[in-house]
Amino acid sequence: MYSDADAAALYDLLNPWDPGQWPGDAFYAELITPADAVLDVGCGTGAMLHWAREHGHTGRLVGLDPDGVALARARRRADVEWVDGTAATMGWQSEFELAVMTGHAFQFLLADDDIRASLRAVRAALRAGGRFAFESRHPQARAWEAWNPSNGSEVTDAAGRALRVWHEVQGVADGVVTFTGTLADPDGTVLRVDRERLRFLEEAALDALLAEAGFEVEARYGDWTRGPVTPDSREIVTIARRPS
Template identity: 60%
Template sequence: MFTDADVAALYDQLNPWDPTRYPSDAFFNRLVMDAQAVLDVGCGTGQMLHRARDLGHRGRLVGLEPDLAALDRARRRTDIEWVAGVAADACWDREFDLATMASNVFQCLISDADLAASLAAVRRALRDGGRFAFDTRNPRAREWEQWEPSNASEVVDGNGRTLRVSHHVESVIGDVVTLTETTTAQDGTVLRVDRASLRFLDAPQVGALLRDAGFEIEAQYGGPNQQPVTDESRSFLTVARTRTAH
């Protein structure tokens, strides 16, 4: 058996959060440390908020996550608020200075209805002038073409097992890519197959969605070092502010 808890632990090994090593993590870390009250939407195992506390953040930190196994790992820290749920169901009212969706969580919002409902909920959760920061892969870079078994990763998990994690794209329909992630043991035994869909929206599409939801774009970068967005940008980061109604 390779349980949901095993998957959550393996995610932390394959995707460690470290702002001293990874520029994208540093980008979000700076925003979090500068905000008094932070809502991390799709917080996963809570690594970003854990690190913020370790670095001395003294304000309010809240993580929202639908994956209960990931949330269990996040809850190892009790000085942060953890809430089970999805963005569209969030019901906070002007309580936060910053909302984040790091690690391409924005791409998990597939339908137009879910995007609209999620952005509306994030907008309600932010105070006037509050910021919303997130990253998303650039569709023009076509990163999904690299998601194939030959590019698998190997890792030794916390139980000493050598595991192989590979990806296979099942379909590309419009701007939605559906893929499988297969985890196998060292002898080739398939331990688990997970399926997911991701939506790839370009920068103008993201901008239009934000404006419809009551945001205005403060900045949009083609990388964590604030370079411009180009067709070659692997991903882009957006920082938006709530727009005050007149």
């Protein structure tokens, strides 16, 4: 009743990439702009790389994602390389100055072994001295507690259709939160339900996995203005480096 393609378009409407408005987007824009070869792992609909090209990036831009519908939207721009695949299975060797995972894409890596394989592949894709920037929601902030139907919102999609969207948590186990996202007509008629699972890694566990994969943590922040991680931080923002 609400297609995957329509849902991808709605994602872009609800999550516009705009460094002028969103501090998280500004954080990544600062890193991407001077980097001559950028790999966006879990690029989704490609909004960030679209923005980079539109704003004069002349270097190599590559977006990788296993979601064919999101990638089809990304491919509306042909001056960026789009690759269908997962982080763990990508095979680039020493090609990129910068790799990123934005929009909490890192949390889609659920099992330690998938995180290990993904980090190894990102490290291999980077040149010596290259950097990997990404964020993960800090478990201490328990963001999932706000994902309930009473926090739903009304939106109007690009076709002018009024919708109600809400989330509902099914379970929390071993650092993995399982939840649904529901789209409904204003009268409550459900149009689609998407089930998702996200990993919430503790900082120490994340750092152990980064070290094991051969990364050095160059910078760690608890928010998008480059403040430190504190007991109130909602994010764990990392810039990791492949040693020279």
